[in-house]
Amino acid sequence: MYASHPPGNGDYTLPPSAPPIHGVQGCEPCSNLVAELRHAVQGSDPSAEVDARVKIRRHMIQAHGTEIPFFAG
Numbered sequence: 001m002y003a004s005h006p007p008g009n010g011d012y013t014l015p016p017s018a019p020p021i022h023g024v025q026g027c028e029p030c031s032n033l034v035a036e037l038r039h040a041v042q043g044s045d046p047s048a049e050v051d052a053r054v055k056i057r058r059h060m061i062q063a064h065g066t067e068i069p070f071f072a073g
């Protein structure tokens with residue numbers, strides 16, 4: 001389980017200066033996933049946030065052929 005270590009030591013918050021993730025305009029899965037990520041961040045739910053980031057990354061690669069940094073806010 002190499003991916004079992006969540007970032008932030010349980011007290012993870014986005015740096016305020018981090019640029020937000022923007023989904024691809026007009027792509028419904030993108031806007032749903034970004035909304036999910038925002039919800040997790042605002043709810044201070046690190047595990048849900050990591051989950052959302054993983055899903056966004058996978059969607060971006062599979063649907064748009066775009067690799068985004070895992071921690072691009």
Ligand SMILES: [Zn+2]
Pocket residue numbers: 023024027028029030031059060063064
């Ligand atoms: Zn998309």
